[in-house]
Amino acid sequence: MTAAVIDGKAFAATLRARVGDLAAAFEAKAGRKAGLAVVLVGEDPASQVYVRSKGKSTVEAGMNSFEYKLPADTAEADLLATVDQLNADPAVDGILVQLPLPKHIDEQKVIAAINPDKDVDGFHVTNAGRLAVGQPGFVPCTPLGCLMLLKDRLGDLSGLDAVVIGRSNIVGKPMAQLLIAESCTVTVAHSRTKDLAQVVKRADIVVAAVGRAEMVKGDWIKPGATVIDVGINRVAGAEAGKTKLVGDVDYDSAAAVASAITPVPGGVGPMTIAVLLRNTLVAAYRNEGLELAADAV
């Protein structure tokens, strides 16, 4: 079997276009644009790229982008003051603090300071709780993007066996919650899971979010399974001095067994920013008390 390639880049472009249409409708109804504030602390090169891309995509979708670039030695209290200021700003519907933060800043404290109704990253404990009990809130962008790709590919997920490899607050745990809500039978595996290969072999759906380059091998995959690779690992390329991006899944061996698989790059990654725009749009509608159909975006 050669797996179908799940084209996250194309899906994300369609989602961004839909958000753009609804952002225009929002502006017509509310008399203002939806707004996303992104805060970057420090000069991590990858974070700079992501933040630039978020700003550009936000503007392209017809929303306002507010960028705050703070030096790496910013005091935690000053970052918290910036978050407070954004919480109080009615032009700001969504707030995102780019992670990782410099080591001297307590990430959990900063996330806790964001108004949950502007927390378009879905990282606040209130939104984690809402997801766990099935209340409306914000769901972290990467796992929600994975779920959109899965539902687009498979339709109804109920009754399927799903294994999520990784238990982070940002991907693994919310991914498991989303799959439970879709009536999958969910196993959360991680670095200490015994017989990981055997656990993965049971799964109709594999979501790899473990952060280890090409760890999941093709002979771990059940024939016909759908494989979602969340990993983004930079490794040495074939040419001396060159690097390349690979996922957490050994793509070639997995693609020989799976029925469908996301590539890296071009799979889950582009969905993260598209879903961020979607969450910001939803925040704007909610903040203005405007109706947005549940299946609109």
Ligand SMILES: Nc1nc2c(c(=O)[nH]1)N[C@@H](CN(C=O)c1ccc(C(=O)N[C@@H](CCC(=O)O)C(=O)O)cc1)CN2
């Ligand atoms: N506050 C947040 N911080 C971080 C998040 C997040 O969702 N919220 N996620 C990641 C980084 N991230 C967005 O911030 C992100 C990662 C990857 C991509 C992406 O499109 N990747 C491309 C490859 C890009 C490349 O060439 O390097 C792909 O996979 O095709 C977008 C956004 C950590 N921090």
